Amino acid sequence: MQGINDFNLWEGWILQLFDAATGLLVFIFAILAIIICCLLCGNLPETNETSTKTRTSTRQRSPPEQRYPSRVVREPPFAPRPIPGVSHAVTKVTPSSPTGSKEVKALRGGEFVGNRMRFKVKVLNDTPYTITDVRVFLISYPSAALRLASDDDDEFFPKIEPAGFRSPTFDFLPTQDCVRGDIVAGVSYIDMTGKAHTLSTRPFVIRAVCDLLIPDQVTPEEFTARLRSHEHGEIVIKVEEWTPEEMFDKALRIVDESNFFEISSKSDMKEGIAFSTITGLAKGKYTGKSVGVQISITGPSKKKGATCIIRVSGEDQAMILPAIDDLKERLSAWLCPLCSSPLTLENVADLKAGKVIECPFCCVSIGR
Incomplete structure (x- = not known):
């Protein structure tokens, strides 16, 4: 009988302990449920918010500028630098022409x-x-x-x-x-x-113009009379490569090759200065209109550096400027002294360098 009572006593204690544990668990679950609801609704208790702010404020640190005065905080660059080699690898390759570099x-x-x-x-x-x-x-x-x-x-x-x-x-x-x-x-x-x-x-x-002219033979008096009623134009050119005497000989050939009839040619020298004048007359092959030319050459005798004045008079004003340009190019060109053929640029460069060249037309040696 005593054993039965002891068993009942232990059973009662166990039931009481179980009830207490169950109540404690229910209380804990209730607290957790309240906390979860507050978090979801954003309405935490004032005490929790205050304590959180307090903890946060206690953990704040001084800014980097105060702790490290000499340290400079740099912002990262806006665009990253390209990886070496990658930019070349992705460059567009232009296909080569099937004919290569030649054309x-x-x-x-x-x-x-x-x-x-x-x-x-x-x-x-x-x-x-x-x-x-x-x-x-x-x-x-x-x-x-x-x-x-x-x-x-x-x-x-x-x-x-x-x-x-x-x-x-x-x-x-x-x-x-x-x-x-x-x-x-x-x-x-x-x-x-x-x-x-x-x-x-x-x-x-x-x-x-000159290639389309034919010589017009007249007397010096007739030449002067015709030019009085014609329009005229002139240009001054300086040649550094020839003496006045050389330019005089060259101008005589050019007047003849330009289809002008030589009216007069004379040269003189005074106090070491050479003076030369050449006049010529031609007419158009198709219109028959007159064109006159006068070339004056001056400069120190026997010294390189001559001044040439080209004066062209024409019955047709449209022929004056082209004739001046034509004669200017011919006077400035390098010609063979024997056949009067124009020399190449390579020949001219060799002559200026003091070399002896051969005329590509008549094969005469020039420069000795």
């Missing part, structure tokens, strides 16, 4: 031959491939002063081999005594990939 060239040239202006185009295939369907055509020319000698203004060639060329010519007939203007030609072709190309030549400048 097709269009060259041009021209001269007066008799009563014709001959214009030549040279198409040079400097590529390692054959080009086909090559057409050379005229783009522009002074049609008011020139007309084509034929009805064809283009030339066609089926192909041009590598390192090959074609040189078609176009003949023009002058219709005026003064020809001024530019001639431009074009070239079209198909390359080895089947792509069409078009290019043009550099303008060929024509300033021709």
Whole structure:
């Protein structure tokens, strides 16, 4: 009987302990539920908020500027620097041309031959491939002063081999005594990939008057009388490479080659200064209008450095300036002393350097 009572006593204590533990757990869960609800609703108790602020304020530190006065806080750069090598790796690569660095060239040239202006185009295939369907055509020319000698203004060639060329010519007939203007030609072709190309030549400048003149033989008195009623213009040029005596001989040849009839030529010297004068007269081949020229040369005798005055008088005012330009270029050019042919730029450079050259036309030695 005593054992039963003890068992009942222990059972009661266990039940009481279980009830107490259950109540404690319920209380804890209730507190946790309240805290969770407050967090979700944003309404924490005043005591918790105050304590949180207090803890936060106690953990605040002084700014870096106060703790480290000499330290400078730098902002990171806006754009990061490229990684070495990557920028080159992603660069766009331009595909190379199938013809390489070499190309097709269009060259041009021209001269007066008799009563014709001959214009030549040279198409040079400097590529390692054959080009086909090559057409050379005229783009522009002074049609008011020139007309084509034929009805064809283009030339066609089926192909041009590598390192090959074609040189078609176009003949023009002058219709005026003064020809001024530019001639431009074009070239079209198909390359080895089947792509069409078009290019043009550099303008060929024509300033021709003297080539379209014929000598007009008159007496000095008639020459003076004609020039009184003509318009005139003049230009002064300085030549450093020749003496006055050399320029006098050169001017005599140029007046003759420019189709002027030599009216008079005289030279004199006074106190070491040379004076020379040359006059000539011509007329237009087509209009018959008169053009007169007077070239005066002065300078220290036998010393390089002469002054030339070119004075042109014309019945047609449009012929004066082109004639002055033409004579100026001829007087400034380097000519062979034997055949009066123009020397190349390479010849001129060699002469200025004191070398002996050979005329490319008559093969005479120059410079000794």
